[in-house]
Amino acid sequence: MRDGYVLRSPVEADLPAVAEAVSAAERASDPTAAARTVAGFRHEWASLDLARDVWVVTGPDGEVCGYGQVGGVREGRVIGDAYTRPGHLGQGVGTALLTRMEARAAELPRPVVLVNYVLLDGAADRMLRARGYARTRVHQRMRIAVDGPRERPVWPDGVTVRSCDGTSEDLLRVHECAEDSFGDRWGHAPRSYDEWAADLLYEAFDPDLWLLAERDGRTVGVALCQLREVEGRPAGEVSQLGVRREARRLGLGRSLLLASFALFAGRGIDSVGLDVDSTSPTGAHRLYERVGMKTTTGIAQFERALSTDG
Structure with missing residues (x-):
């Protein structure tokens, strides 16, 4: 130097x-x-x-x-x-x-x-x-404005969605679903519940911003969101979006993403961002483009x- x-x-x-x-x-x-x-x-x-x-x-x-x-x-x-x-x-x-x-x-x-x-x-x-x-x-950083009219989520038959209640039982369900959903992601290394919790459950954690999609009493998809600051204003971040293999190709990922946008818009947030592998094996980056997200940088x-x- x-x-x-x-x-x-x-x-x-x-x-x-x-x-x-x-x-x-x-x-x-x-x-x-x-x-x-x-x-x-x-x-x-x-x-x-x-x-x-x-x-x-x-x-x-x-x-x-x-x-x-x-x-x-x-x-x-x-x-x-x-x-x-x-x-x-x-x-x-x-x-x-x-x-x-x-x-x-x-x-x-x-x-x-x-x-x-x-x-x-x-x-x-x-x-x-x-x-x-x-x-x-x-990897692509992507962002979308959510302060205007937006497409509504359409849930697959038998699927309901709710926010995480923050209990240990709910968090265990989220962890299990996330680990299963990301198992085929490139470079994924399995994490125990304690490792996962140590990474995500700190001051920025707000269970109301974590969405759980359930079918027949089983969590089949999650959208884990948090508040950030972008250009001096509050903004949303979809930190993790995952769907179990058994529930893919039903439009669940798209609906969870749209529900996340609506959740932030309901709090007066006008933009939402995320990071994605541009060669995701599930085609996540193409889904984000189809709902209107734009790449801000690579x-x-x-x-x-x-x-x-x-």
């Missing part, structure tokens, strides 16, 4: 600056990107070793201008995440963070694949290619195998 830039482990007091820096980095490439929050980063940090898994970079004026982290290993894969604040590109911040992430991943007890998600065809995309990473998938998934000797 250039003189005056410092890479270090973060402290609790860095949380607001980290959330602001990462939000600025994401919005520089996609103005409709949802704002990152202190609560979200606090939740992520709770499962990480701040001294070994997380880094911030400060600039000559002391401002947080870079952020990076690596998550836990699951099925031999570890997720890396790094950002450089606009105005500090070209100073070596991204290279320094990636080097530290690779070194940390190589310390893990078995060979792992380091996964990074970056803006499609941007500077980080080119840097990862130059370091031997292979692009394995492309995210490339890059991977590189790292051995314990680097």
Whole structure:
């Protein structure tokens, strides 16, 4: 890095600056990107070793201008995440963070694949290619305005829909349905209920925004939603939309998506977004396009195998 830039482990007091820096980095490439929050980063940090898994970079004026982290290993894969604040590109911040992430991943007890998600065809995309990473998938960020007349959901015969009641019994049903629904998703690694709950049940969780589709007493589809902030306004996010194999090709996924739009519109929210694998085996991206969602940016998934000797 250039003189005056410092890479270090973060402290609790860095949380607001980290959330602001990462939000600025994401919005520089996609103005409709949802704002990152202190609560979200606090939740992520709770499962990480701040001294070994997380880094911030400060600039000559002391401002947080870079952020990076690596998550836990699951099925031999570890997720890396790094950002450089606009105005500090070209100073070596991204290279320094990636080097530290690779070194940390190589310390893990078995060979792992380091996964990074970056803006499609941007500077980080080119840097990862130059370091031997292979692009394995492309994901789309999509958004739709929901403040006008919208198509109503039509439920398949025998299917009813309701919001999650937040009880442990209901959450177990949601977990079971989600795991079954995503079992054929590329790269899916099964998660126990405790792992799943630790990831999703924190401050942003609102059971009223989780929709359950049921048939014959069995949960056959879920839409897990949350509130975000986009361009300074409240916005909706469909974090997960899943339908069991037994209930596919009946229009249930479409109806759950339309019901999610209506749910947010009822709260005065005027836009809803989501992320989707552009080569989803279920064709989810085509469904989202058919209901009027538009791609705002593309995210490339890059991977590189790292051995314990680097």
